[in-house]
Amino acid sequence: MDLDAYVAEHGGQWRRLEELCKRRHLDAADVDELVVLYQRATTQLSALRSRSPDPALVNQLSQLVLRARARLTGRSRPSWAAVTRFLLVGFPGAVYRAWPWWCGVATAFSLLSFFLIWFVANNPDTAGAFIGEQAAAELVDSGFAGYYTEFSAPTFAFHLWTHNAWIAAQCLASGVLIVPVFYLLWENALNIGVVGGVMTSYGRADVFFGLITPHGLLELTGVFVAAGVGLKTAWAWIAPPAELSRGQAVARAGRSAILVAVGLVGLFAVSAFVEAFITPAPVPIALRVACGAAVWLAFLAYVLILGHRATSTPHPTQPTPVDHEVDGVFDLPGRR
Known part of the structure; x- marks a missing residue:
């Protein structure tokens, strides 16, 4: 696998996924985009794990996938x-x-x-x-x-x-x-x-x-x-x-x-x-x-x-799980 070419091809999607993960509130279109990018990143992570010798990139993408999953499913906070x-x-x-x-x-x-x-x-x-x-x-x-x-x-x-x-x-x-x-x-x-x-x-x-x-x-x-x-x-x-x-x-x-x-x-x-x-x-x-x-x-x-x-009494509408904030930074190779 040409690692530089792979990062150049998909890096924009990863940065966009990271941006969506860091947003405090998402509208319906953002949620749909987040789901699509999460699914793609999961597939890309699987490909990297099987073919890439770069553990740093695999670890960074793994963290992004986990943050995206938490953004979609929400994190339970005792209150x-x-x-x-x-x-x-x-x-x-x-x-x-x-x-x-x-x-x-x-x-x-x-x-x-x-x-x-x-x-x-x-x-x-x-x-x-x-x-x-x-x-x-x-x-x-x-x-x-x-x-x-x-x-x-x-x-x-x-x-x-x-x-x-x-x-x-x-x-x-x-x-x-x-x-x-x-x-x-x-x-x-x-x-x-x-x-x-x-x-x-x-x-x-x-x-x-x-x-x-x-x-x-x-x-x-x-x-x-x-x-x-x-x-x-x-x-x-x-x-x-x-x-x-x-x-x-x-x-x-x-x-x-x-x-x-x-x-x-x-x-x-x-x-x-x-x-x-x-x-x-x-x-x-x-x-x-x-x-x-x-x-x-x-x-x-x-x-x-x-x-x-x-x-x-009907239960009030529950907040959408993706409305929870997820912190974290995904640093692509070569990103400044």
């Missing part, structure tokens, strides 16, 4: 705007779209839990079968209330946060398999049913509901959302929309599940704070329950108002 959009549109919209699923899970879970509480409370022998008579007596005397004060509040909050987030992650990740979600829900409903039934049978229902309600409203809602979104992903696999293939439907549901998973990290942080600091606080039960209910209602309002707005 508060992205965080704000996630909080105001992404997360509430994903939760709102799945409301029939998690509301259905919440209804079934609540009915099952209250049935188990009633059954255990009216059949004391079952408590002994589940946890033993001595353990039941210890649970009523001090075990249940002591659970909330056994560790320091910050340590307890961190443990609760990671534990609940892990349960939600399991529901979301295994949702497409269906059975693991039902198993996790059954485990939690059984735990609430047995403990609540034992406390009720010993006349301590006020203590049980007074301690579990402040944080349980928000915490369980987070679990319901995770389970509902996980089951929605499974349904996308079982019965995808007519306009989508099965893989496309699952991919779309999976993207929503990721948004929900990230948002639930924050929800469980709040519920952990409530459980560690408010649930065991030495204040009247009514005040603790009121605090927990206020946080829970605030979350529901957040999802219903912002989620409805996110799903009913």
Whole structure:
């Protein structure tokens, strides 16, 4: 290959490509030209790599091609705007779209839990079968209330946060398999049913509901959302929309599940704070329950108002990726 002749033939295109890469804003004609020149430079780079012994020229053209690719695809830059959009549109919209699923899970879970509480409370022998008579007596005397004060509040909050987030992650990740979600829900409903039934049978229902309600409203809602979104992903696999293939439907549901998973990290942080600091606080039960209910209602309002707005309002036009600035200088051999 005659290197000088090759550079003379294509150098003008490379300089033009570099100029377009350095422009802050491009109109439609500039974008079309950038695409054409990028494709040509890619082909020319391939030819140089296979035939040219000049590593400096190959390296310079490689850098130009990379800058042109970045100019076309855009470079992600973390910004508060992205965080704000996630909080105001992404997360509430994903939760709102799945409301029939998690509301259905919440209804079934609540009915099952209250049935188990009633059954255990009216059949004391079952408590002994589940946890033993001595353990039941210890649970009523001090075990249940002591659970909330056994560790320091910050340590307890961190443990609760990671534990609940892990349960939600399991529901979301295994949702497409269906059975693991039902198993996790059954485990939690059984735990609430047995403990609540034992406390009720010993006349301590006020203590049980007074301690579990402040944080349980928000915490369980987070679990319901995770389970509902996980089951929605499974349904996308079982019965995808007519306009989508099965893989496309699952991919779309999976993207929503990721948004929900990230948002639930924050929800469980709040519920952990409530459980560690408010649930065991030495204040009247009514005040603790009121605090927990206020946080829970605030979350529901957040999802219903912002989620409805996110799903009913068209998304604003996103900026064209090529509007991002790309810096760099391409120095051709012999250029001054």
